[in-house]
Amino acid sequence: MEFFIIKKGEKLYLRPKIYIFFMTENSVNSYFESIIDSLVDNKFAIADDFFTKDEVNVLRENLKNRYDSHQFKKSAIGNNGDKTIAAGIRGDFISWIDESELNEAEQMYFLKVNNFIEYLNRTCYLGIVDGEFHYALYPENTFYKRHLDVFQNDSRRTLSVVFYLNDEDWKQENGGELVIYTPNVGEMEQEISVIPKGGRMVIFNSRELEHEVKPVSRPRKSITGWFKTR
Numbered sequence: 001m002e003f004f005i006i007k008k009g010e011k012l013y014l015r016p017k018i019y020i021f022f023m024t025e026n027s028v029n030s031y032f033e034s035i036i037d038s039l040v041d042n043k044f045a046i047a048d049d050f051f052t053k054d055e056v057n058v059l060r061e062n063l064k065n066r067y068d069s070h071q072f073k074k075s076a077i078g079n080n081g082d083k084t085i086a087a088g089i090r091g092d093f094i095s096w097i098d099e100s101e102l103n104e105a106e107q108m109y110f111l112k113v114n115n116f117i118e119y120l121n122r123t124c125y126l127g128i129v130d131g132e133f134h135y136a137l138y139p140e141n142t143f144y145k146r147h148l149d150v151f152q153n154d155s156r157r158t159l160s161v162v163f164y165l166n167d168e169d170w171k172q173e174n175g176g177e178l179v180i181y182t183p184n185v186g187e188m189e190q191e192i193s194v195i196p197k198g199g200r201m202v203i204f205n206s207r208e209l210e211h212e213v214k215p216v217s218r219p220r221k222s223i224t225g226w227f228k229t230r
Contacts, residue, residue, distance in 0.1 A: 032119045035203065039159075044180050044204035046194055050163060055108060056198045060165040062105040063095075063135045063221055071095045072137060079151045091142025092213075094134040097223070109163075109223065117227060126229065128158065133225030138176060144213040146181070149206040149226065157206040157226040164196040165221040171195075176216035178202055180209050196220055 031047070038045035051059065066072060072093040076083040097106060113131070120126050138144075149160045162178065170176075172195055180192040180202075194202050204211070206226060213220075 029119055032116060032123075035201075036120070036124060039203065039205075043182060043209055044192065044202065047201045047203070048197070049199050050201035051109075051112070051199050053168065053199060056165055058105045059109060059163075059223065060198075060221055062103065063137065063165060063223075066095045066135060067093075067137060072135070075136075077147075079154060088145075089147075090144045092136050092138045092144060094136050094224075096132070096134045113161075113225075120227070126158065126227070128227045129230055130156070130228040131225055132228065133223055136220075136222045136224045138213065138216045138220035140217060140219065141215055143215040146179075146210050146212040148210050155207065156228040156230065158229045159203055159227040160206045160209075160211075161201065161203045161225050161227065162196075163223045163225075164198055164200045164202075165223065166196050166198045168198045170197050174216065174218050174220075175214050176218075176220040177214045178211060179214060180204055180211045182209055196222065 035045040035047050072095045074085055075090050075092045075094045076085045077090055078084055097109075099110060102110065113133075117128050117131065121128055150157050164170075166176075176196050178194040178196065180194070182190050182192060194200070
């Protein structure tokens with residue numbers, strides 16, 4: 001489903017665009033296929049314009065509203081009962097998204113993301129059965145040191161995904177690059193640096209690719225998540 005973006009005063013609203021669309025089981029999405037090709041070849045993919053400019057604006061406004069209403073908390077490292085706040089390792093603030101309690105902006109987000117997951121399962125047989133997502137805000141001068149996204153006691157995370165909600169004019173000097181460390185054919189480590197431009201999606205293998213977020217000079221906004229198998 002697509003949405004109209006309606007502005008009333010300073011507020012942006014989503015309204016469904018109703019139309020009839022038929023998709024067969026063998027329908028091919030060239031945009032998704034290019035992402036899959038890069039995942040197969042490189043174990044990561046960078047895809048611009050996964051969300052439109054208007055959709056990014058709506059999601060960014062939603063992030064701001066959550067932050068202003070004190071729904072964010074300081075991030076931690078570890079999982080379950082082994083969580084620790086370590087500002088020297090990770091400096092972002094997060095707000096988890098409950099898929100059972102979505103507003104209009106988040107309904108739009110999950111329609112697109114779940115459509116992508118369904119396509120991955122149908123064409124690649126990945127067996128993704130769950131996902132977890134949160135808003136992430138990196139204040140000025142914060143970062144996240146090099147790490148892997150799976151836990152020793154829980155390896156269900158299969159693909160890590162980041163959707164950037166920053167302005168389109170984000171520049172390299174603003175920092176906040178996602179750096180993915182990946183070996184090439186000769187087993188020499190490569191560093192893939194990704195500028196967090198609004199609308200851009202980055203997706204990569206959670207179990208194999210270490211990564212970090214470089215220090216930012218202005219607030220960095222995103223939705224970060226994981227596609228999980230059993």
